[in-house]
Amino acid sequence: MTGMALYWKLIIDAAEPHALADFWAAALEYVVEDPGQLVAELLRNGDLPDSATVIHVGTRRFAELAAVRHPDDPFDPFSGAGRGRRILFQAVPERKTAKTTKNRLHIDVHDSERPLEDLARKLELLGATRVELVDQGPAGTWWVMRDPEGNEFCAVGA
Template sequence: MALHWKLIIDSARPHALADFWAAALEYVVEDPGLLVAELVRNGDLPEAATVVHAGTPRFAELAAVRHPDDPFDPVSGAGRGRRLLFQAVPEPKSVKNRLHIDVHDDARTLEELAHRLELLGATRVERVDQGPAGTWWVMRDPEGNEFCAVGA
């Protein structure tokens, strides 16, 4: 049986970055509202460690997105499959990513995909043309993390 996984991404604004990546990947932003409310009610989580985002209480320094077809826990909202978890860190991004996401879209051309991602807040960095191996855009998400966009 394959393992569950999540990729952890350091972030200055985890909820905003989760919203970007959920829209970019057509994933779902996890809603841990029931769990957060229960933890606060039981005194296990201080109110100061929470925020209200999209109308429900959330962990202030964590936000996650999951693939919409993967199973998830209904109380914590945590996916049990493909996930990205954004955690708040105090330092800004300072060097090139050692790991990056390739966003593939078989329904849109490369230019259509890049334009769609720009409308969500991404920026184009460099168009790479490897001939028969493919063409893609190196892009940055709203916090400067590099990723590649690969269209049809």
């Protein structure tokens, strides 16, 4: 055993991976990964067709993939890929099928300094919508929310 924790990435299907990455980077105060150097080299070597890329925030990126990483975690400066806590958004042709079907996995956004109402308002300004206020008494109160593509998550304030 090496004594080092494993790094991970959560994969989320998306219609617009770059827009969803931008939302989650702002919501979590993460960094959107920039694979521009890697993409440029793959294009230069003929290993990636231009049609598989897109210009986003001034750099050429993979058209169907975008990722965010925790700002304190290490990352590969050439590929932009984090080596810690990451979320990868991959383009899929189908949208989430039903808003009434609960996600089997979801993110809880915790803010230990900001009151719940302020956190929910911040997330709404970024494009989230409120679904339901859950009050479990002493166990806590939180908002069930949806990101811009309808994926559920919970907002938990101070």
